[in-house]
Amino acid sequence: MSKNPTIADVAREAGVSTATVSRTLNDPDRVKEPTRVAVQDAVNKLGYTPHFGGRILASNRTNTVGAVIPTMENAVFAHGLQTLQASLADMGITLLVATSSYDREHEEHQIRTLLARGVDGLALIGAERSAEIYALLDRREVPYVLMWTGGKADGHFTVGFDNDAAARQVVDKVVAAGHTKIAMIAGTTEGNDRAAERVAGVRAALAERGLPAPTIVEVPYQIEEGERAAAAFLSAAERPTVLICGNDVLAAGALRAARTHGVNVPDQISIVGFDDIDLARVVEPPLTTVRVPHRRMGTSAAQHLVEWMRTGVKPASILYRTDFIERASLGRPPK
Amino acid sequence: MSKNPTIADVAREAGVSTATVSRTLNDPDRVKEPTRVAVQDAVNKLGYTPHFGGRILASNRTNTVGAVIPTMENAVFAHGLQTLQASLADMGITLLVATSSYDREHEEHQIRTLLARGVDGLALIGAERSAEIYALLDRREVPYVLMWTGGKADGHFTVGFDNDAAARQVVDKVVAAGHTKIAMIAGTTEGNDRAAERVAGVRAALAERGLPAPTIVEVPYQIEEGERAAAAFLSAAERPTVLICGNDVLAAGALRAARTHGVNVPDQISIVGFDDIDLARVVEPPLTTVRVPHRRMGTSAAQHLVEWMRTGVKPASILYRTDFIERASLGRPPK
DNA sequence: ATGATAAATGTAAGCGCTTACAAGAATTAA
DNA sequence: TTAATTCTTGTAAGCGCTTACATTTATCAT
Numbered sequence: 179m180s181k182n183p184t185i186a187d188v189a190r191e192a193g194v195s196t197a198t199v200s201r202t203l204n205d206p207d208r209v210k211e212p213t214r215v216a217v218q219d220a221v222n223k224l225g226y227t228p229h230f231g232g233r234i235l236a237s238n239r240t241n242t243v244g245a246v247i248p249t250m251e252n253a254v255f256a257h258g259l260q261t262l263q264a265s266l267a268d269m270g271i272t273l274l275v276a277t278s279s280y281d282r283e284h285e286e287h288q289i290r291t292l293l294a295r296g297v298d299g300l301a302l303i304g305a306e307r308s309a310e311i312y313a314l315l316d317r318r319e320v321p322y323v324l325m326w327t328g329g330k331a332d333g334h335f336t337v338g339f340d341n342d343a344a345a346r347q348v349v350d351k352v353v354a355a356g357h358t359k360i361a362m363i364a365g366t367t368e369g370n371d372r373a374a375e376r377v378a379g380v381r382a383a384l385a386e387r388g389l390p391a392p393t394i395v396e397v398p399y400q401i402e403e404g405e406r407a408a409a410a411f412l413s414a415a416e417r418p419t420v421l422i423c424g425n426d427v428l429a430a431g432a433l434r435a436a437r438t439h440g441v442n443v444p445d446q447i448s449i450v451g452f453d454d455i456d457l458a459r460v461v462e463p464p465l466t467t468v469r470v471p472h473r474r475m476g477t478s479a480a481q482h483l484v485e486w487m488r489t490g491v492k493p494a495s496i497l498y499r500t501d502f503i504e505r506a507s508l509g510r511p512p513k
Numbered sequence: 514m515s516k517n518p519t520i521a522d523v524a525r526e527a528g529v530s531t532a533t534v535s536r537t538l539n540d541p542d543r544v545k546e547p548t549r550v551a552v553q554d555a556v557n558k559l560g561y562t563p564h565f566g567g568r569i570l571a572s573n574r575t576n577t578v579g580a581v582i583p584t585m586e587n588a589v590f591a592h593g594l595q596t597l598q599a600s601l602a603d604m605g606i607t608l609l610v611a612t613s614s615y616d617r618e619h620e621e622h623q624i625r626t627l628l629a630r631g632v633d634g635l636a637l638i639g640a641e642r643s644a645e646i647y648a649l650l651d652r653r654e655v656p657y658v659l660m661w662t663g664g665k666a667d668g669h670f671t672v673g674f675d676n677d678a679a680a681r682q683v684v685d686k687v688v689a690a691g692h693t694k695i696a697m698i699a700g701t702t703e704g705n706d707r708a709a710e711r712v713a714g715v716r717a718a719l720a721e722r723g724l725p726a727p728t729i730v731e732v733p734y735q736i737e738e739g740e741r742a743a744a745a746f747l748s749a750a751e752r753p754t755v756l757i758c759g760n761d762v763l764a765a766g767a768l769r770a771a772r773t774h775g776v777n778v779p780d781q782i783s784i785v786g787f788d789d790i791d792l793a794r795v796v797e798p799p800l801t802t803v804r805v806p807h808r809r810m811g812t813s814a815a816q817h818l819v820e821w822m823r824t825g826v827k828p829a830s831i832l833y834r835t836d837f838i839e840r841a842s843l844g845r846p847p848k
Numbered sequence: 849a850t851g852a853t854a855a856a857t858g859t860a861a862g863c864g865c866t867t868a869c870a871a872g873a874a875t876t877a878a
Numbered sequence: 879t880t881a882a883t884t885c886t887t888g889t890a891a892g893c894g895c896t897t898a899c900a901t902t903t904a905t906c907a908t
Contacts, residue, residue: 231569232894567864
């Protein structure tokens with residue numbers, strides 16, 4: 179008798195019907211004290227746990243939310259995911275995770291897989307994906323939240339910030355510090371609207387000021403890539419006075435390149451990051467960067483997504499502001 | 514007609530029975546070419562996706578694995594989780610994640626929740642948990658793998674390394690460099706057998722050499738905690754010549770403390786970390802540390818866990834070796 | 849007490865899928 | 879051609895649970 183006990187076993191043991199057992203478990207108030215106790219005893223005695231499959235087949239809810247993030251290797255997503263998971267757990271919901279490796283097709287595949295698993299809701303990063311996917315989500319009436327993005331994604335429920343505006347703010351500060359020879363080490367923009375918006379923000383802000391268009395290179399978000407790209411800039415004929423990096427990881431790589439090239443930061447070149455992960459405060463000099471509210475995005479995405487799941491009403495999008503954090507890696511340009 | 518199509522709809526559309534549809538989807542070889550095509554067409558036309566609940570109710574398998582890790586905030590777990598997830602995805606399995614925040618009870622609760630969700634397998638960190646939980650896993654016959662631990666956990670399927678031995682190795686090297694005044698900033702050992710083993714390894718190795726017992730402080734695995742603990746050591750009357758840290762995060766904090774105290778690393782004090790996360794190569798000076806095979810643990814745990822799930826045969830445990838990575842943060846003691 | 853109303857419990861019909869078994873079609877050997 | 883064998887496909891019985899509806903029991907006003 180290795181078979182797990184079913185609700186019928188419990189009902190028999192407690193001398194009640196299966197409906198009463200179900201009610202005792204899901205909505206105890208609707209059951210009288212003595213009955214409830216009898217059922218609880220039977221449950222304990224038999225070591226009964228409800229069968230997940232039976233439950234969702236009958237109720238058509240899984241109490242599961244799926245998340246697709248680019249990668250857990252970037253601390254900023256790991257942290258966001260962590261708070262998302264914790265907040266959901268508080269509401270009795272578990273999180274299915276999948277990663278896309280910044281690949282659009284792969285992401286869509288993951289979304290489909292999660293849908294097939296019957297997730298009640300989805301958390302996604304960014305807004306840029308095929309119309310089919312959005313159509314699918316619509317048709318299935320699956321609540322979803324787009325994180326790390328704001329404003330641009332009309333019609334969707336987003337919880338994020340304005341990457342473009344944040345990038346402009348970076349330019350403001352960099353220009354205010356006296357820089358005119360500006361270069362950018364951006365993350366790959368293909369299939370990554372956040373990276374693209376950061377590039378666009380930098381471009382636009384410089385153009386509006388009538389400053390020369392910056393040299394921009396795009397690389398994958400990895401330390402070594404940042405290091406390599408920065409090395410190229412450092413040994414270029416016309417060395418820029420500041421490197422605006424697409425995120426802190428790239429900035430950390432740039433910092434390393436500066437060190438190996440014997441170039442002092444910020445005296446000879448300034449470096450600015452984005453995200454404000456722990457790393458930013460650990461490197462030497464500490465990174466000037468943009469603080470992104472990743473934890474608040476996690477909690478609030480969880481809360482409102484669940485609200486949508488429970489009420490059926492799509493919540494209003496939330497736009498957080500970002501803060502420019504000045505640390506030692508940004509200084510005045512050398513003259 | 515917002516209702517999703519069912520297997521019966523597909524069967525009707527394709528002019529076959531539901532059994533044939535099921536077979537086409539799960540085991541295409543058992544169905545003739547033309548029938549298969551007809552079913553596929555019907556599936557596409559109707560946009561059918563199998564209902565998860567129905568499927569698991571009937572087959573009693575969820576193709577889901579659950580993982581409970583302490584936190585995603587530590588890169589080393591985030592990376593391990595990432596590879597675990599990717600490997601499982603390759604095998605058509607999705608990952609449910611939960612975090613324990615290094616809390617035993619919380620972890621057990623998460624395990625129970627995952628079991629209730631019908632996971633087919635579990636990946637857990639460390640071996641130290643209540644007998645009841647192990648009894649429960651046994652009774653349910655749920656395959657599970659214990660990661661980040663090795664040797665000590667008899668009877669369980671583990672994929673990991675020997676924390677104790679790795680810690681001894683650190684002592685070897687530190688002593689070889691000439692240090693005798695050794696202190697340790699350990700992670701909290703309560704409910705964390707990995708941290709405890711690292712402490713035990715350091716203690717034992719020193720005792721065997723007849724060296725004085727080290728001063729050991731325990732703090733949560735956070736940069737600020739490492740910084741604070743290191744600050745205390747730095748301004749102590751009898752300053753140690755080397756700080757052995759429970760992980761790289763604590764070591765990074767210690768490095769920061771040294772900088773603010775104007776203490777040169779490694780000339781005036783040496784610092785050693787553990788885990789070899791990216792951080793270790795980014796800080797200045799780069800950290801001497803112990804490299805832990807987190808990616809290989811992820812892939813191999815996934816592979817063998819699935820093997821166990823599919824064959825019902827518990828695999829043999831796997832013990833990886835760790836490498837001591839010498840970088841600039843470890844030098845000879847000042848005289 | 850009596851009937852009317854409310855609360856507690858039971859009955860039973862699915863939810864969508866897989867799969868053992870049965871039946872029919874195609875292939876092969878004689 | 880026929881019987882034996884192998885492939886394909888269909889039939890239908892659950893899998894364990896929730897929930898609409900029916901029934902019984904308790905509560906209350908009269």
